[in-house]
Amino acid sequence: MNSFQEVFIRYRELMEIAVYGVAILLILIGLYAVLTKKHLVKVVIGLSIMDAGVNLLFVGVGYITNHTAPIFSPGYEDAADKMVDPVPQALVLTAIVIGFAVTALALSLVIRLYRHHKTANIEQLNSLRW
Amino acid sequence: MIFIVFLVIMAVILIAAAVYSVVQKDLLYAVLGTGVVSLVLSVFFYLLQAPDVAITEAAIGIALTTIIFIITIRNTTRDEDKYSEDLINRFKPEEDA
Numbered sequence: 465m466n467s468f469q470e471v472f473i474r475y476r477e478l479m480e481i482a483v484y485g486v487a488i489l490l491i492l493i494g495l496y497a498v499l500t501k502k503h504l505v506k507v508v509i510g511l512s513i514m515d516a517g518v519n520l521l522f523v524g525v526g527y528i529t530n531h532t533a534p535i536f537s538p539g540y541e542d543a544a545d546k547m548v549d550p551v552p553q554a555l556v557l558t559a560i561v562i563g564f565a566v567t568a569l570a571l572s573l574v575i576r577l578y579r580h581h582k583t584a585n586i587e588q589l590n591s592l593r594w
Numbered sequence: 595m596i597f598i599v600f601l602v603i604m605a606v607i608l609i610a611a612a613v614y615s616v617v618q619k620d621l622l623y624a625v626l627g628t629g630v631v632s633l634v635l636s637v638f639f640y641l642l643q644a645p646d647v648a649i650t651e652a653a654i655g656i657a658l659t660t661i662i663f664i665i666t667i668r669n670t671t672r673d674e675d676k677y678s679e680d681l682i683n684r685f686k687p688e689e690d691a
């Protein structure tokens with residue numbers, strides 16, 4: 465076995481490492497945007513990026529190396545032990561739609577806040593201060 | 595080997611688009627950056643053997659999320675440093691919190 469075949473066998477392990485690293489980086493970038501930005505739309509953008517990172521992390525947890533997509537085909541009815549875990553995929557499929565609904569609700573609140581306060585800056589929203 | 599190069603390029607594009615959408619001052623371009631994030635993320639979902647999640651992410655993340663963000667930017671402000679379209683509030687000096 466030469467080095468090229470070793471790399472070719474090992475590339476799926478590298479794929480898991482890449483997916484975990486990218487997901488954690490996405491969560492951290494979104495958290496930075498939520499914590500430091502002052503424009504309301506930028507905060508919602510950070511929430512959206514955090515949502516994407518969590519979804520990618522969850523699908524990456526259910527991934528098994530060298531397994532196929534959890535879809536039964538004719539002639540492959542007994543292939544259930546060679547499939548990746550379908551439960552995180554179903555949950556993430558729901559979580560994407562819920563994330564879209566949360567984003568839409570947050571943006572509608574942003575529009576209402578802008579029309580009421582005539583500003584989109586967090587520090588100028590004085591009505592919740594005491 | 596091609597797969598590794600493809601994966602690294604996709605990861606770099608994903609992180610670069612996320613950072614771009616955070617640091618960009620023009621909010622319209624920032625929202626388009628989040629669209630690029632969702633596009634590359636759907637490719638990742640397909641590589642992780644989740645094609646149904648990839649289809650859903652492509653439809654919702656790219657199209658619908660971008661549309662509602664653009665509607666919001668039309669109703670608020672496009673520049674991140676200009677918090678208000680109102681002339682009185684725009685030139686008002688910032689009060690100390």
